[in-house]
Amino acid sequence: MLKNNLLTIATLTGISFLPLTQAADQLVDKRWYIAPFGTLIVTDDDRHADNGWGGGMGFGKMLNEHFNVELKGFYEGFGAYSPVDSSYIGTWQLAGGTADVQYFFNRNRFAPYTVIGLGGMNTHFRGNDTTGFIGEAGLGFTYEVSDNFLLRSDVRYRYNNNQDRFQGIDQFHDMTVNVGFVIPFGAKPTYLAQAEAPIVDAPVAVAPDCSTLDADADGVNDCVDRCPGTPEGSKVDNSGCPVRLILKGEHFNYDSAELTVKAKEILDSLANSLIAYPQKNDIEVQGHASSEGSNEYNMRLSERRAASVVDYLRAKGIANKLTATAFGETRPVADNSTEAGRAENRRVELIWIEN
DSSP states (O other): OOHHHHHHHHHHHHHHSOOOOOOOOOOOOOOEEEEEEEEEEEEGGGGOOOOEEEEEEEEEESSSSSEEEEEEEEEEEEEOTTTTTTOOOEEEEEEEEEEEEEEEEEOOEEEEEEEEEEEEEEEETTEEEEEEEEEEEEEEEEEEEEEEEEEEEEEEEOOOEEEEEEEOOTEEEEEEEEEEEEESSSOOOOOOOOOOOOOOOOOOOTOOOOGGOOOOOOSTTTTSSSSSTTOOOOOOOTOOEEEEEEEEEEOOOOSSOOOOOHHHHHHHHHHHHHHSSOOOEEEEEEEEEEEEEOOOHHHHHHHHHHHHHHHHHHTTTTTSSEEEEEETTSSSSSSSSHHHHHHSSSSEEEEEEOO
16 A cells, blocks of 8 residues: 555655765755755545646755755645545645654765655635644655756655545555756855965065075965975965875785875875875865776776875875775766776866865
């Protein structure tokens, strides 16, 4: 029966709230949003009714990497028939709202989530009105079309307990299938380098020509470069401090997490710079792979390579917090159908996180 199937959905939803390790692959998105949607309601057999349609609007906020909260209002309607002779006897009209908590497993372009909601609903049927409690639980996903437009769909079990009895029944178990979209307000956060004002303890005599010098070739002149000796290939902020460093090409032995001599030279230069000119930023080491091999194998390989870089830097005495994160083949930066593209995708990225 519909009741048993929907109760199974609710149980699975509860299990899915087990804690997951928080990834640091992006800055926390804390925007407000609106979410209009349409609904197909699959009715409880006890209602003796056809399935129906409806819609509504949600208004919510992204709290952190995993959680959203949302207030949602809806209206749904469907016809009812007699359990005796199946003749049409009236129309059910449901109007209500819930306060929802959504848990996202990730914030990638395709982002699955679970949801629970509590609220109230007014039921109108054959001239009678009653208000009752509702609880919802379900599974869904969003798909990011752009920074300010996401498609969204979920399937929910709904428990409805009415104060008055309809057709001798005071509780119903329905299912809803919701399809709509999400419109966040404002710009999506992106990586930002930590910019601090240069610390000047006392007037310092500066060589007249320092503004024309760039000893580490990072594009920031030596007069304002607060992180001299930045490794070649690093992306830096306006103060010359690294924001991102990408290891790609021949930096690992084939099909291995063992660092090559070239990779060790780059990491030695980075370690010397961080020790000589300390920064407070946490550094996330992201492992990426091309599409060759299975998804599972590529995920393990990228995880081992990221961990290898973290272990090497820790052994060099880096004080920054280092975190290894694996993405496998899920974030290509080039076309995997060509060898040149695959070489670009086989990489380890060091990301300085703004505190």
